[in-house]
Amino acid sequence: MVEFERLANEKASEYAYRYLKKNIVGLGFAPNSKICESDIAKKLGLSRTPVREALLELVKNKLVVVYPQRGSFVSKIDYDLVEESRFVRLVLEKAIIDIVCDKPDNRFLEKLEINIRNQKYYLDKENKMNLMQLDNEFHKILFEMANKLQTHELVESISGHFDRLRNLSINTIKDIKTVSDHEKIFEAIKSCDSVKAKELMEIHLSRHKFEEKILREKYSDYFD
Structure with missing residues (x-):
């Protein structure tokens, strides 16, 4: 707690x-x-x-x-609400990527780089709470970079079910791709390659689909 x-x-x-x-x-x-x-x-x-x-x-x-x-x-985790949250996040974060790739700000690129470095540090630690916090921070920096923090608050307000699933994934899936996903997204943004960055973001925000079977089997009581 x-x-x-x-x-x-x-x-x-x-x-x-x-x-x-x-x-x-x-x-x-x-x-x-x-x-x-x-x-x-x-x-x-x-x-x-x-x-x-x-x-x-x-x-x-x-x-x-x-x-x-x-x-x-x-409430139990509702996959329909997870999917709806993912849909909203994907639409908005792709739009955010277009904005930040148009003219990347070195101050925020440095923030992203430090964030990823910290993620790597906590990746193999037993307590994954810090990793989840850094994951959230990575996405928030992108919204901040685009000067759209109010939009980020909107995303957070509807992400409860999606975030619970992410927490389960981080603490259950052995070979999680969160950090490597972020690193690839960062490199694409740094190169001003919005097409590549958006493709990577879609993969990143859709990983729960591939992990659903594992999570449902291990935590069957957690889901509707």
């Missing part, structure tokens, strides 16, 4: 939402596990009201399901 402090000026409901979403996406709360309002409130030092408000937001994001008389449960 990921623990972190409440930010300055952060509303109680925002803190509860951030804590719950981070741990749902990071699989600290496994799919189909029950979330107890009172336990979360006590853990975070909050009343139950902001926790309830956070859960309602997570219901909207389709990460939590509320069953009458039973309570709130983490």
Whole structure:
């Protein structure tokens, strides 16, 4: 379970939402596990009201399901939602690649290079949480490079199911291609080859299709 402090000026409901979403996406709360309002409130030092408000937001994001008389449960991973998220990400990230390849900014190229170097460091580490964080950061840098960070926030808001699947993959698939994919995408962008970079991005964002059978067999209870 990921623990972190409440930010300055952060509303109680925002803190509860951030804590719950981070741990749902990071699989600290496994799919189909029950979330107890009172336990979360006590853990975070909050009343139950902001926790309830956070859960309602997570219901909207389709990460939590509320069953009458039973309570709130983490939703199972829905492959239809995974695919929809992948579709949106692919359309937008291809557009982002066109923008950044038109005139690559050396400041951001350096950020990407450092990011990939750090990914390589964590690739063989037992705790893959840092690798997932760096993966997310790599994509965010591309949006930042294109001056489209608000668009990135939109992508993040609908990526809960896709991100849970990515977390499973990083922690399950032995020969993951995440880092090598990023390295190839970076080299194509650096060379201003948008066609190649977009082809590589499509492969990168579609790897879950090839890993589906393995993940479903190992985590059958996690999926609808």
